[in-house]
Amino acid sequence: MDLTAHSTSALLQACRYLGGHMAQRPELLVAIWSIVNKSTIRSKGDQETSLLAGDQHGTDCTWLVTESLVPAVLCSQGSVGVSRWIFEHPDSPLRHLAYSQRYALYLHPHCHGQRSLTTDDTTDSVLIPFWQALYRSMGKRLLRRLAGDTVGMIAKSLEPVLNSGPWSVSRIIMEQIQSYDNLVVPVADMLVWPLRAAEQTTRAYPSEMIYATAFSLDVFFAVTLDELAGPQTNSRPRLRRDGTGIAPWFLNTIELVVQLSVRLAQRLATYRLAASSIDTSRTDSAPWDALCRVLDDWWRALLHLAYERMIQGDYAFYALVQRALECMGGIQPWDDEMMSDAQLESLAKDQPQLANDRSSKSGSWNLLERASGSDPGRHDNLKVWSLLVAIDNAKQRLVAEPHHADLSLKALAALVDALHATFLQLARFLGIAWMLREASETGAGESWVSTTAAEEMSESLSTAGYLYLFRIRNRTEPSPSHRHALGPDSLKRSISALFIAEDSRRAARLSKAGVSTLSELVSADWLYLFWSTDQPPDRASLQWFGPSTRHQVNADEQDERVQLVAEFLLERCFLPRVLAAPAEYRCVVAWMLLLAREPNIAPFNLLLLLTILFKTAFLLLQGMTRLECIRMARFVREMLRLVDRWRRQGPDSWERQRLSSAAFQGRGGAPCQWSQFVLWYELMREKMLNVACDALEMLPRPLTEQRTLSSGTASHQVTPDMDSEPGHERNPERVSCESAHLSLGNILRALNIMVEEFPSRSHTAGERIEKALSSIIEREQNVSDDDEQHTDILTLATSYLGRLRARRLGLEARRAPQRTSGGPRPEARAFSSRAMGSSSTSAHHPRANTDTSPERPDTRIGARRSSVPARPPNVSSNPRRSDERPGREDPSLSHRERPHRPPPGSWPRAQRRVAVPERRPNVALTANEPPRKRVLNPQITGSSEHWTGPRPSSERDANGKLVKPGQERRTIQGMRHTASLASTGGTAQPQRTTGAPRDERQQQQQQPRL
Structure with a gap:
């Protein structure tokens, strides 16, 4: 029946007096609301309005919040009947409202315990502040005990508190999440725990639990959105000013959003799979539909918020899109520094791999597809095109006007790379959506992209971004209804605009070359083929490169034409495509090789293009970001490999290659000879x-x-304030x-x-x-x-x-002489004969001492290296550095005679000692007088002949026997001297070497004993 204004106000006054006590009678609340709803609450606005727009302080909104919604929920004490009435009843207050209006109601000041300053404060129920304070304290007490192993217990205790006071508990959860990143996963599991419990209970009760969870999550989503969209303050910036990335509190909030969405999508997918295998008439799908609607609305709101903030210059919201595509879509952001050559080669097969990732994350993918507006059934949603354009425009704005961003250069370069990586992720998401849409039977006759939208997108995107998106589009076979979107006409318009810009820029040089436009030198058909395909075609299907009409030109005009073509291809074709994606440099190299194999390719000169590239490579690298630098360096590396391969192939191969193509020209257009190429x-x-x-x-x-x-003390211009607030007004020295x-x-x-x-x-x-x-x-x-x-x-x-x-x-x-199979090397034979006491040592080694007269050792500082015994020519006497590989052992020694060397870095440097025998004259020694040895520091002597210290149990002595730990060991010099004495009939006892070096002064003053 129709109610008059007087009866409606009287009914509202009765509800006001009842206050929170009315929640104890849910049927009375439903009856009153069904009467008032038709004459009081009006659905207004659409879903494209601002997230926080709405009549927050209007009469209807205030009545709904203060007299109906808040008292019913707060005083329900965990009753699920109120939540079911909110989402299931046909006359429920929130069922037919858009998400913007629902969120505006949830964020009303009365919902968070803030009493208004109007004259009606005396009529507010005194129970509302009491219940809010109670639920806040209970939530804090429970969340202090939350950990990975207590999720189930805390979720059961917190469920009635969350259903009764979702506003207070949601704020507490956000405060904990933003402070501690290790609580993200436990909180996500705790919020989804009631759905897991609902699957394990009987069929009579889960619907109320799912409705209550849907309402609690709806309030929690509104609070999360308010935290993300809140104004930036000095204490809570979203971007770090030191250039290290996003602020931790913002990253933790985004991570909670993504993890919670993934878990909810998995629960919904599990329910749909279970419902499809049983009789649908016996299952109640209304609660799950309500939960699905809540989740879809949340992600539409999040993506719309990201779109608005990217337009306004709040670039930190790229992290939300990037993380959502990574976790929910299975599309990882490309980091060139972490990618190997094998991964770069596999990028050509990226499209089927992404399809497999999509099938493994079907629930999350469908959610992201519906929220982004790529679902053709929802034309009223935010389109992914707008978000793609907003991200690309934000990147171009940062590059063109970097002084407008209050960031350091390091933070600015990192932000540009992050925005470009997010753009590539979103473009790949579009490519997969296109591929799946073309393969589906339902989408064969309709298109979700209008011609006007495609034209606006081609004009709004940058040239590099649009051309990359066009190549992704061409990977699929468009249906007739989709050919107008990113079709050949739009690409041809972009190429025409590129020619017009270059003609105005190079007008003087074009007139000097004898042409009026650049399209007379480079064919538009070749450019269309270059930008529309990933890999170059074969030579038979390659379009002609230059103009169709060829006439005689003089030498000056020809040189200018060749120079113009080389600069245009490098600046406007090759380098933009190389910097667009990680693996694009391989495609560019393939295109250049294809041009080099063409017999009549004038006016193209490959050597001139490589000359410009090599001369300007390191100059261009200095002004690039990190990812652009890596892509450019890989491209230059491939060109160096190509040129080095031509040089290694020799003059015969060069002559054949030069004669088969006109792309290898020297000065004046003459063919480049082999000697000129080497020079x-x-x-x-x-x-x-x-x-x-x-x-x-x-x-x-x-x-x-x-x-x-x-x-x-050097300058007063650099102050702490300037360093803490970087921007376009900071000190020039710091810039x-x-x-x-x-x-x-x-x-x-x-x-x-x-x-x-x-x-x-x-x-x-x-x-x-x-x-x-x-x-x-x-x-x-x-x-x-x-x-x-x-x-x-x-x-x-x-x-x-x-x-x-x-x-x-x-x-x-590799350049060292290799050992021949006919016998040992000459130095090896000399080394063996010297070890056996042969008299021919002096004939094989120039450093052998033939003087038999006793001499005093040289105690000068500069002569300390002379005490080191002679080495074979292939053994270096220089000290081994810590960052170099150790030298090779002498090949003439057997495995038993070689000294034991522990792995580099296994022993401290202080324990590394070298046992070197003292230089002695060649005189006869008695059996009771063994040769003396001294232990020198390798840092002083430069010798690395022998290692001492803890002995492993697996070492063998000169006779091949195992030596126990702590047993005496012999140096290589001692064994050689023993062998020499054996050949002459004398005997000698080895002397134990100690690990501690002697004093340097004692080493200089000590005299050898004869």
């Missing part, structure tokens, strides 16, 4: 080495100057230091990637690089406590220096 190869290597060494020598200087300025820091890190990162190909194998190039690296390492290691040490620079420089020395040692080992 060009050496010049390019030298040019790259000069640029790299100059950068390693010049870039560390601003870092040292910044340390001097920040010491406190220069940050730029030098990023540039030096990029150079070292690129050198680590190209270590096998650059620098050349010459000794001079390696020494020059090692000298610059040693200077950087010494500078970073010797910083004072007050200065800032750049740990990343020190790590990259040390890693590259070690790899460079390892490459040099490996090269020396």
Whole structure:
């Protein structure tokens, strides 16, 4: 029946007087609400409005919160009847409201215990503050005991508290989560525990439990959304200002959102699977549908919030999209630094692998697909296109206007990489959705992308982003209804716009080349083929590269044309595609090789393009981000490998390759001869080495100057306030230091990637690089406590220096003379004869002493190395460094005669001692006078002949017998001397070597005993 305004107000006044006591009679509350609902509550707004929009302080909203919803829930004492009435009854207050209006009601001040300052405060129920304080204290007490092994017990105790006071408990949970990251998984399991219990109970009672859980989660989702969307303060920024990433409290909140969603999606998928195997008429699916609706609305709200905040410049919300795609969609973000060559090769087969990941996460994937609007059945939702455009525009805005972001350069570069990685994730999500949509039978006749939306997206996205998305789209076979979305027409319009921009930019040079537009030099059909396919086609189906009409041109015009084409291909085609994705450099190399094999490819010169690339490679690397630097370095490494392979193949192969294609030209357009190519190869290597060494020598200087300025006495311009608040108004010296820091890190990162190909194998190039690296390492290691040490620079420089020395040692080992099968080497035979006491030692070793007269040992400091006995030519006498591999053992010794060497690093350096015999004249020794030995420090003598210390039980002596631990051991020199005495008839007793070195002064003053 229709109610008048007077009767409606009288009924509201009666509800006001009843207050919280009305919750004890749920049927009375339902009856009153069914009467008032038709004349008072009006559904308004749609789901695209702002999340917190709505009439929060209006008459209807205030009445609903203060007199109906809050008292009914707070005073229910865990009763599930109120929650069922809210979601199941046809006249329920929240069933037909959009999620924006529901969340606005949940976030009303009265729901959180904040009393309004109106004149109606005297009519508020006094029970509401009491129940809120009670549930808050109970929630704190229970959550203190939450851990991984107490989830079930805490969930059972907290369930009635959460159903009665979801506002207070939700706030307490958020406070705990933002402070302790180890509570994320236990809290997610605790919130889903009632659903697990509902599956194990009888069929009569689970529906009320599921309704109560749905209502509690709906309130919890609203509180979580309010925490994420809250205003940023100085104490709670979302982005760290030091450039290390997202703030921990924001990451913990996002992790809880994702983990809880994954668990809820798995429960819903399990229920649907169980319901499909039994009779659906006996199962009640309404509670699960209500829970599914609550979860879908939450993710629509989250993605809409991320879209709005990305437009407003709050870039931290990329982490929400990235983590959701990773955990719910199975799409991992690409980090080039963690990917091996095998993983890069497998990226071509990424699409089927993603489909398998999607099938393993079908529940989470369907949830993300519905929430993102990629479900064609829901046209009123947020479209994933808008979010994709917002992320790409945010990245372009940061690159174009970096001074508007109040961030350091390090944080800015890391944020650009993160936004681009998120864009690639979302683009791959779209590609899988397209593939699945094309394969489904229901989507064959309709399209969820209009022509207008596709055109707007192609205009809003950047050129690189749009072209990457176009290649993903072409991996599937579009149906006729989907051909207009990202079709050939849109790509051709983008190529035409690219030609127009280049014509206006290079107008003077085009007139000098004798053409009016760049499309006369590079075919638009070739560009369309290059941008639309992942791998190049075969030579038979390759479109012609240059213009169709060829006429005679003079030499100056031809040179200018070749230069223009090389610069255009490198700047606008090859490099943008290389920097777009991790494995795109392989496709670019394949395209370049295909162009190099064409017989008539003028005006394209591959050697000129490589010249521009090698000259500007290290200059371009200094202005890139971390991921762009890695991709660029891998591309340059592949080009160096290609050129080095041409040089190793020899002149015959070069002549055949040069004669079969016009892409290998020298100056003036003449074919490049083999001698010219070798000279060009050496010049390019030298040019790259000069640029790299100059950068390693010049870039560390601003870092040292910044340390001097920040010491406190050198300059008054650098203040703590400026350092704590980086931005476009910060000190110019600090900006220069940050730029030098990023540039030096990029150079070292690129050198680590190209270590096998650059620098050349010459000794001079390696020494020059090692000298610059040693200077950087010494500078970073010797910083004072007050200065800032750049740990990343020190790590990259040390890693590259070690790899460079390892490459040099490996090269020396390969160049060492190999032992022939006909017999031992000459030095090995000389070594054996000397050990047996032969008189031909002097004929085989130049350092043998033939003088038999006694002499005094040289006690000068510079002559200390002369006491080391002679070694074979292949054994180095230089001390082994800690970062080098140990030298090889002498091949003439048997496995019993070789000294025992523990693994490097197994013993401390203080325990490493060398037993070296003292130099003695060649005189006859008696049997009672053994040769004296002294123990020297390897750091002083430079000898690494013998190891002493704790003996392993598996060592053998000279006779092949096992030596027990602690038993006397013989040095190699002692065994050789014993063998020499045996040949002459004398005997000698070995002397035990001690591990402690003698005093240096005693070693110099001691005289040998004859």
